Amino acid sequence: MLNIKNIHTSINETKILNGLSLEISPGEVHAIMGPNGSGKSTLAKVLAGQDDCEVTEGEIQYKGENLLDLSIEERSREGIFVGFQYPVEIPGLNNSQFLRASINAKRKHKEEEEMSAVDFLKLARETIEKLEIPQTFLNRGVNEGFSGGEKKRNEIFQMTMLNPEIAILDETDSGLDIDALKIVAKGVNEFKSESKAIILITHYQRLLDYIEPDYVHVLSNGKIIESGDKSLAQRLEQTGYKDDGE
Amino acid sequence: MPVSLDLNNLDRKILNNDQAIYPELGQIALKKLKELGIPDKKHEHWRYTDISEPIQLLEKSLSPNNQKSSKKKTDRNHNPGNIDAYWLNISDIDFGKNKIIEIEGYSVQIKCLNEEQAIKELKINDPLGCLNALLTQKIIKITIPEDSVIEAPIGISCVEPTYSHKYCSNFRFIIDIKKNSKVSFISFYESNSNESHFSNIVMQINLAKNTETEYLKIQNLSETHNLIDRSIIDLGTDSQINYTTVDIGSKLSRTDVEVNLNNEKSSAVINGVYLCEKNQHIDNHIWSNHISQSTSSTQNFYGIIGEKGHCVFNGKALIKENALETEANQYNHNILLDDSASVDTKPELEIYNDSVKCSHGCTIGQLDEDAIFYMKSRGIDSKTAKSMLISAFVKNILSKINIETSREYLDELISSKLERL
Numbered sequence: 001m002l003n004i005k006n007i008h009t010s011i012n013e014t015k016i017l018n019g020l021s022l023e024i025s026p027g028e029v030h031a032i033m034g035p036n037g038s039g040k041s042t043l044a045k046v047l048a049g050q051d052d053c054e055v056t057e058g059e060i061q062y063k064g065e066n067l068l069d070l071s072i073e074e075r076s077r078e079g080i081f082v083g084f085q086y087p088v089e090i091p092g093l094n095n096s097q098f099l100r101a102s103i104n105a106k107r108k109h110k111e112e113e114e115m116s117a118v119d120f121l122k123l124a125r126e127t128i129e130k131l132e133i134p135q136t137f138l139n140r141g142v143n144e145g146f147s148g149g150e151k152k153r154n155e156i157f158q159m160t161m162l163n164p165e166i167a168i169l170d171e172t173d174s175g176l177d178i179d180a181l182k183i184v185a186k187g188v189n190e191f192k193s194e195s196k197a198i199i200l201i202t203h204y205q206r207l208l209d210y211i212e213p214d215y216v217h218v219l220s221n222g223k224i225i226e227s228g229d230k231s232l233a234q235r236l237e238q239t240g241y242k243d244d245g246e
Numbered sequence: 247m248p249v250s251l252d253l254n255n256l257d258r259k260i261l262n263n264d265q266a267i268y269p270e271l272g273q274i275a276l277k278k279l280k281e282l283g284i285p286d287k288k289h290e291h292w293r294y295t296d297i298s299e300p301i302q303l304l305e306k307s308l309s310p311n312n313q314k315s316s317k318k319k320t321d322r323n324h325n326p327g328n329i330d331a332y333w334l335n336i337s338d339i340d341f342g343k344n345k346i347i348e349i350e351g352y353s354v355q356i357k358c359l360n361e362e363q364a365i366k367e368l369k370i371n372d373p374l375g376c377l378n379a380l381l382t383q384k385i386i387k388i389t390i391p392e393d394s395v396i397e398a399p400i401g402i403s404c405v406e407p408t409y410s411h412k413y414c415s416n417f418r419f420i421i422d423i424k425k426n427s428k429v430s431f432i433s434f435y436e437s438n439s440n441e442s443h444f445s446n447i448v449m450q451i452n453l454a455k456n457t458e459t460e461y462l463k464i465q466n467l468s469e470t471h472n473l474i475d476r477s478i479i480d481l482g483t484d485s486q487i488n489y490t491t492v493d494i495g496s497k498l499s500r501t502d503v504e505v506n507l508n509n510e511k512s513s514a515v516i517n518g519v520y521l522c523e524k525n526q527h528i529d530n531h532i533w534s535n536h537i538s539q540s541t542s543s544t545q546n547f548y549g550i551i552g553e554k555g556h557c558v559f560n561g562k563a564l565i566k567e568n569a570l571e572t573e574a575n576q577y578n579h580n581i582l583l584d585d586s587a588s589v590d591t592k593p594e595l596e597i598y599n600d601s602v603k604c605s606h607g608c609t610i611g612q613l614d615e616d617a618i619f620y621m622k623s624r625g626i627d628s629k630t631a632k633s634m635l636i637s638a639f640v641k642n643i644l645s646k647i648n649i650e651t652s653r654e655y656l657d658e659l660i661s662s663k664l665e666r667l
């Protein structure tokens with residue numbers, strides 16, 4: 001589904017990713033761990049298509065196509081969702097207006113009929129209830145004045161509404177209290193299916209207690225230096241990354 | 247370009263002419279105008295706005311073959327933007343005549359003032375206002391009787407240059423709201439020709455004790471039209487006004503709002519939105535004069551400026567010795583969409599006592615690139631993302647307009663303008 005082959009990226013001429021490779025198939029959950037500054041968020045941004053992360057070498061295949069040829073918005077419409085580590089606040093732009101525009105952009109791309117305001121509201125209300133998010137989220141500005149944890153929950157809300165094929169969640173667990181963590185995990189587990197893939201970027205084993213990964217990778221200095229199953233995460237929790245170059 | 251208008255010739259050209267409508271008033275205005283002079287860039291209030299084209303158009307309108315009023319009258323049922331309102335048909339009302347219209351059971355009087363009445367009622371304190379009084383074709387007074395609570399807005403539509411001179415029109419409206427009344431107005435400017443034109447309009451709005459007024463101005467003139475629109479608002483005890491100007495069209499649009507908080511517990515909110523592009527020039531000058539105590543004023547202007555657009559905001563609050571416990575706020579926020587866009591903004595305070603609460607600020611920025619990226623990452627294309635951000639920005643002002651029936655029209659007007667920006 002997603003095949004990242006030996007990518008190198010630089011931001012303002014500083015090398016960040018250094019020959020990173022990763023292959024992901026439908027139905028799989030991959031966890032990516034690694035020290036601060038190792039390039040985890042950069043990977044997420046490269047997948048989302050942020051302009052300032054220039055890919056200087058390597059390639060990324062998504063559903064058999066060259067991902068790097070797709071614009072940011074095409075990637076989203078084609079089923080890529082990145083839950084950001086630091087979601088942006090957009091004061092004054094109504095959350096539900098934003099989400100509806102987003103859903104309809106995707107529908108239009110797929111040559112489907114637009115979702116009506118009524119259907120949208122129905123779906124949004126159901127989703128919000130399931131994720132135990134306050135109803136008021138819908139009418140607030142996008143992330144406007146949201147607490148750190150609320151922003152993360154809003155990302156999961158967007159993910160659920162957009163129903164992508166692959167979700168890359170960058171530290172969606174940071175800043176969540178234990179109840180919110182369970183809710184987010186529940187949302188992700190419900191999303192999980194045979195046909196979907198998930199990349200979880202996290203620093204903490206505790207998320208992986210709720211969402212069981214098939215693979216755990218350690219990212220350091222811009223490349224994956226070790227891969228294993230969930231026991232790798234448990235080992236890292238005890239020993240840290242010190243052997244791995246931090 | 248220097249502004250030239252030979253004042254010495256004006257009395258011969260306009261006033262000693264059997265077609266002069268208000269000859270005596272004209273003499274008073276001309277005398278005042280000679281004292282003040284035609285403003286140019288050396289005048290503090292006209293530093294950023296060049297009025298040589300409006301003045302040229304005015305001069306052109308004075309040539310003998312343009313003196314006759316066009317016989318074209320507005321469509322009786324003209325209903326700008328399909329906004330639900332009691333649209334007044336100004337062309338219907340002849341000099342010295344008056345007319346009562348029943349609105350929701352209240353008798354609203356509409357009168358075209360004669361010379362004697364006009365001399366008594368007119369406020370003439372600035373050069374453009376003098377020119378307006380000197381050249382005015384019609385002075386219309388609208389009186390809202392005491393204790394009227396009128397739900398539907400009253401609409402004043404100026405379709406330029408339908409019932410005016412060619413090149414230049416000079417109208418003056420006096421809105422008199424008697425005590426304990428609540429009412430709303432829409433003034434609407436649009437063009438029906440692409441010929442160059444200058445509209446020089448004065449609105450005098452008097453609010454008596456314990457009144458509440460909602461006032462919305464929508465300016466959607468063609469790109470060859472110039473508008474200088476001056477509102478003089480006098481507030482009675484316990485009265486309040488919520489004034490909003492929405493500037494979309496025109497080549498040059500200058501809005502002056504002079505708010506006189508003459509009486510205790512009066513308050514004024516003066517808001518504005520401007521969307522400016524391609525060589526347009528939009529200028530807002532707002533003066534809040536706090537004369538009496540426990541008065542409050544807020545000025546809040548949000549602007550979007552596109553390619554080669556130029557905007558000006560000058561907001562001033564003057565707080566006199568006796569205006570104790572006064573609150574005054576002034577804000578101006580601008581988003582520049584292009585390197586060639588520019589704005590001159592200046593909120594000012596002049597305070598002569600210690601018991602005031604004031605705040606002011608202005609910002610000039612670009613659309614938030616991070617927000618655009620975030621929206622794109624959710625499938626929204628760049629153009630839509632930008633226009634959603636702009637809509638959200640101007641909504642800060644539009645959401646404060648309390649005229650429900652204008653909402654749909656304004657949304658459409660703004661989104662069609664955004665298409666072009």
Ligand SMILES: Nc1ncnc2c1ncn2[C@@H]1O[C@H](COP(=O)(O)OP(=O)(O)OP(=O)(O)O)[C@@H](O)[C@H]1O
Nearest residue numbers: 011012014016035036037038039040041042043085
């Ligand atoms: N715009 C930028 N300009 C310069 N350096 C940048 C820029 N963005 C990221 N970097 C650098 O790239 C490196 C990788 O950053 P990245 O955010 O991917 O790390 P991370 O693994 O997500 O870290 P964390 O665990 O702290 O979230 C860091 O050293 C960071 O300072």
Ligand SMILES: [Mg+2]
Nearest residue numbers: 040041042085
């Ligand atoms: Mg990170």
